[in-house]
Every structure is written in structure tokens, then in C-alpha cells.
Amino acid sequence: MRHGESLRSSVQSKAITPLIGVFDMFSASVAAKHYDGFFVSGFGFAASHYGLPNIGFIAWPDMVAFAQRLRLAFPGHHLLVDIDDGYVDHETACHVVRQLEHLGTSGVIIEDQKRPRRCGHVDGKQILPLEEYLEKLDAVLSARQDLVVVARTDATDHNEIIRRAEALARTDADVVLIDGVRSEAAIKEIRQVIGNKPLLFNQIAGGKSPRLSLPELTDLGVDVAIYSTPLLFAAQEAMDKALLQLRADDGRLPEPRAGAVGVAQSLELLENNISRHHRILASA
Template sequence: MLHGNPAPGYGQRLREEIATPGATPLIGVYDMYSASIAAEHYHGMFVSGFGFAASYYGLPDIGFIAWPDMVAFVERLRGAFPRHHLLVDIDDGYVDPEVACHVVRRLERIGASGVILEDLEKLNQVLANRTDLVVVARTDATEEADILRRAEALAETEADVVLVDGVRSEEWIRRIRKVVGDKPLLFNQIAGGKSPRLSLSELAGLGVDVAIYSTPCLFAAHRAMDEALAGLKVADGRLPAPAGESRQIGVRESTELLERNIAHPRAREAVRA
């Protein structure tokens, strides 16, 4: 795995990308393998609390994540992917304001690009403790009046980006865009959620600056593993024959993917180009 001192300004690099025209996509990853595949296709990753809780603990995302585990995972990610944006979900900041600030400082030192924080009360302290890190303030509300009230309050802080929960329609995106003014807006795309399924072009047209895709890798892996093992059971344990011209993943393909994590980072860029 590629290690070394991270280049300075990861937060500023993400901030500049967000400021460019269009909606910036960040793909949810849950372990090093999913990150290795995501890195072949996109330049930004989102460390999803949902995916990490599922992968690391085998539990739902309802408060089981310990911050040292999350920090250690982000450190491994940064070592392998020194040129990718890394936005990290830190939920409510892990209970105490002091802990939230400590985690933010640790993440910034190891090269995270930004964090998502749900707790409004901790937000100002976290903002005061970051130097470069992008801070996304999340509303964590479900009632319409509360959503708009919190979005407006977050837009008045020094947070870099606002993430609004409970978006049910394009009209709601327009209303939220108006409330947050010039502050960059983030939209969460999650399969099975209640928010509309929109393309990056459609989101950009609605004034959305960042789109996080929380679970495409996790849910795709779930389905693929379930289907592979069901097929193995039906075949009495016989591995399937190569699938003709369709893409076949075996030892060689998997090893080649992982070897790119110990090669010079430009090797991965050459593959993706």
C-alpha cells in the first residue's frame, strides 16, 4: 500500500472542485476493496457511515461506530489513494464536542478532504478546530418547517456545504436552494430512499453542487454475492465456467486491481484514463 506524507490542502482541493460548474460526485465506499474499484471510475470517495457499520461491524448504522475505527480506515484509504477526494461521515461527532474536535483534527492530519457533521450544537466548535478540512453541515430533520429552518441556520454558519435530509421532490430542492442562498448544497443519493433519482446534470440544473452516492458499492456487492452463492449451491458446489465474452472476475483480475494500490499513483490514473 502506498504511504508517505500527504500533499497539503486536501480540503482546499475539494473546495475548489465543488466551486467548479456541475455537481461533484463522491462514491460511497465501505472497505479497501470497494474503494479500489471505485477509484477506477471516480476521483472522489464518500466514507459512508451506513456502509462502514455494515462492513466493519455487521450492524446497522444506529450509533455503533467507534471513532478510532473510522479514523484508522480513513488513514488506510489516504495511504492507498493519495489523489482522491475523501469525504467522511462522522455522524453526530461521537457524542461530546471535545471528541468531535479531536476526531476532526485527526482526520485533517491524516489527509481527509472533509467531514459531514449532523450535530448543530457541535458545529461551531468543529469549525473553529479545522484549518483546511471541508465541513458539511447536515440538517438531520424530517418535518418540512424544521428542514427549512435548520437549512437556513446552517447556511449562516461558516460551514462550507449544507446537506439537507428529507428531500422528497425536485420542488423541495428548489426551495432549499433558495433558503441556503449562495452556500454550496449537497444531495444524498441512496438506493431505496425517498429522494428522487436524478442525474448529475439534473442536479446541477437544480443548483446542487455535490452528490454523494452512499451505497452503490455495498448494495451491488450484496446482490452479486447472494446470486453467486445461490448459484454455487444449485450447482452442488461446482464453480461456473467462464462466462464467454462477459466480464469475468478471477484471481488475475482481482490481483491486478489490488497491485495498483502498491504502484505509483499515476499507474491508476493511466488505467482510468
């Protein structure tokens, strides 16, 4: 299966492509019940694998290994991976891209931040000189074969956002992402500036960007919507609530209720990851 071409076809179709942020194999198993596309965000990965904010701690072999586990369990899903700044230098970025494409990743996002990096929706971001980033992006584009490449800028100054959006649209990147965009008006302007190049929008709870539905994003000319952290934040809230209740009840588990998850429901979810792979192989 040509995973890059499959994602590219979806991006270029008339319907918007939603990709759900997953941070471990279990969250991906839940997401797979509802959506056919995953996004591995640096925020979620750093939180899940290291218990740290995504400010430069991710080691690229860890990200590659996680992508490989995802692809084995979910052979038919779109899989877009955030590789931050390509792990600093051109050579590493290209090596990671080749590794990810070899194991079946659908696409990557590479940004123009410099270290120490920050989440795209917080203050304090610093960006590389445009020409330096374009050199790295060009190297990555030359290294890929079929992989979808999303060019991302973290510029915050309006004039610089527009300058970089125009520059990214002129490259061979498949998609453009302006992270932390703050208004619908800004989305409209960026859409006009980049012409026919597909546009990706990233929204995160408590972030800089407005909360918009898929129909609203479609009307604004957005082609791909990534949801970086809804599962991560929901897990944090639910686990906190469950443990507070457990303490309040002196360690007694709650009474089973209709629709609650127990052993049987959890095993059924996980067994799908085995049968799904077998079904793909049988139909090949």
C-alpha cells in the same frame, strides 16, 4: 497536498462533484477505476466493519483507521467522511476532526441528530435543539484548518427544515446537506433559502429522495452528489447470486466467461493501489 482545498475547489467549480460511497478497501479499489472522489458513509462502514445498522455503534478510532488506509492507497482522491453526530460530544468531535485532517481527509459531514441515531432515509430520527447543534458545529469549524465541513440537518418537518437550512447557511460550514429531502420542489426551495452556500444531495436506493441524474441535479443547483450505498447493495446482490448458483451446481465453480473476474483481474486491481502511491511520490 492540501486535500481540503482540493475538494473545496471542486465543490466551488461550475461542475457538480460526485462522491462514491465505499465501505472497504476493495470497494474503493473498484470505485477508483471510475471516479476520483470517495464518500465513507456511516451506513456502509457499520455494515462492513461491524455487520450492524448505523444506529450508534461506530467507534471513532475505527473510522479514523479506515480513512488512513484509504488515504495511503488513494493519495489523490477526494475523501469525504461521515462522522455522524461527531461521536456524541463537542470534545470528541473536535478530536476526530483534527485526527482526520492530520491524515489527509478532504472533508467531514456532521449531523444534528441525537442518540439513538438513525439512517437519514428512515423514519424515527430525532434531532438536537438547533442552538446545541450550532455550538457543536462551531467547535468543529474552529478545530479544522483546511478541512471541508458539511453541516447536515436531519429535520423532517418542512418548517423546521427551512429554519435549519437558513441557520446552517449563515455558519462558516463549507456545504449544507438536508438529508432525506423528498422532492425536486424541496431541493429548489432549499437552494433558494441557502443562497450562495454550496448544496450537497444524498441519494440512496430505496431511500426518501428522488433518483436524479447529475445533469438534473446541476439544473436544481446542487453542487455535490454523494452516492452512499450503490457498491454495498450491488455487492450484497452479487454475492447472494453467486452463492445461490454455487449451491445449485453442487459446489462447482462456474465456467469462466469472457469479461469475468478471476485471479489475474483481481490482482491487477489491487496492484494499482501500490503503483498509484508510487506515482504520486515520484511526481511530488
